[in-house]
Amino acid sequence: MGQVHRAEHRFRWLALGAFTLALSCSQGKQEPAARIDVDPATTRSPTAAPGTAAGVRREWEARRDPADGLGHAWLEGASDKVPSYERAQPAHFVIVYEAEGPGIAVGGSLELRVPHAFGWSVPRLTHPEMPGFVEVEAPDGVTVESGVSKEATPRPMVRFQLGGRPLAAGERVRIRYASSTDVLAERGERFWISVDGDGDGQAAALADAPQIDIVAGKATGLVAFWPATAHPGERVRLRVAALDDSGNPARGFEAPIEVNKPPGVEGPQSLPASGATQTAEYGIADEGVYQLQVRTPDGLAATTNPLLVSRSAPRIVWGDIHGHSNRSDGTGPPHDYFRYARDVAALDVAALTDHDHWGGPRRLDVDPAGWQEIRDEVQRFNEPDRFVTLLGYEWTSWLHGHRHVLYFQDDGPVLSSADPRFETPAQLWAGLRGLPALTFTHHPAGGPVATNWAFAPDPVLEPLVEIVSVAGSSESPDAPRVLHNAVAGNFVRDALDRGYRLGFVGSSDSHDGHPGCPLLEGCGLVAIQTEELTREAVFEALRARRTYASNGPRIVLEARLDEYAIGAVLPPAASRTLSIRVNAVAPISKIDLVRNGAIVETIDCERRRELRIERTVRDLASGDWLYLRIVQIDDGAAWSSPFFVE
């Protein structure tokens, strides 16, 4: 009997708010890493997990016998509907399995994978009085040996090996599982049952795994967002959502929402009293910075992000381009992910990036139905000028670090890191060459698998790096809210020191079904500078690195070096003017200018929220790079993509 293998991603990140360590104080500036003169294919991430990679490969290569994955399973008392449960409540589940066809041979097995994280109890075979207790009941003559097992999956799994005599078609096995339910609302949470019918050690999942719905709680707060920028006279959309204390859209929300508008904002004074997500349009004739306040009669309230109305400022749109659904190790179906991104988080751009081979028995790389579902939802939600959705997945390499693949069209292949043909970043880029695609690496500085920077990012396919997510910042040891298990020398600043030209994005890496994480302090978002909101325009802007990253607050940032936008490659010059404009969400404590690996100036911002400053930058020589880091007094931060000198 092995140990229970816990979800590395989800358990840790749920609790992350409390663990943002003060690495920034304890570590100085890292020496620039030396260039590695070896074949990168023989190198590994400094935190590579070869054992996990081998397990994933074994599953990829596994032979599926026709006797595997047969039969039916359901929740006792709920055979023809999906039952609903309150969240975070103790519950007893009885899963009934009925064999069919050849049944299960002596030595064959059943496997149960329970939902993981956010409140579910880890299965145990001892201590019946404790949460998570699992017991099994088989027909006369069939013996069962149970074990909780360590597998290449983040879901805790219990294996029941059958003996004595075969389990014949029509015979049933009953499995009892006592657990508290998820704290997150979720449609279609699954108890996966896999069957090894012939006893060769390889099981396959049943298609109709028992599922339940977890319903949301009552409203405990509001969130309100509107765009970052607009031109005078343009109509802008306000979105308000009532959420429960876990960030789920609230159940049974019926209160009217009053809107407190500053002078010059034309539009409704109140929103209808029905439903957890509401929207209204406003018009603003004059240039300026505007915020709205919203409130319910019983005192739930929120303030929007700042909206910069300007004739000349470049348009900024907000995106979250890294998150997970129940198609891997996340929460809720892809449909609900995109609906939340649009209606609650009020994002302009969203990508769902489920793992190629991780999170349960429905691996994307071997299950065409999963990839089809994601493609369908991406297509359904894409609405140019309003909400751009991108097809993507996470190339989850346990040897070289995790990368996202984004496609800027309705279709694209899942090139799996478990597939020997796409095992290294270079092989992945070779497979993507010529497609409207790009890749970026995430939590590059650390766990679970830090980026193997020996592979130079492909200059066409990989223009970006995820500098911040809910796991923390990978910028540098002196960043606010540093990734808690960062590896010295593996930060984004170290990668720039190697001469890599990478623009910056932030994204949530949400596993809770809440892309854009509107309730969390310390998350990740990307601001994209694009006049048009279409896939083509977003693709062009991302490739040009016209982006900045935020760890949550929707700070409006414009920075130019003479006429060059952020992310640009520009010729050397004796002197250039850096123009910076910031509209922050909280008072700004400082702006750091980072040049060639070091902070060259820290501007004290005297706790102002709005700032326009200019600086002369001298002696810009070939190979130089320069970026800005804006830090609010609450550690909310934004990072501009660097300017690069040719």
Ligand SMILES: [Zn+2]
């Ligand atoms: Zn990952």
Ligand SMILES: [Zn+2]
């Ligand atoms: Zn991820």
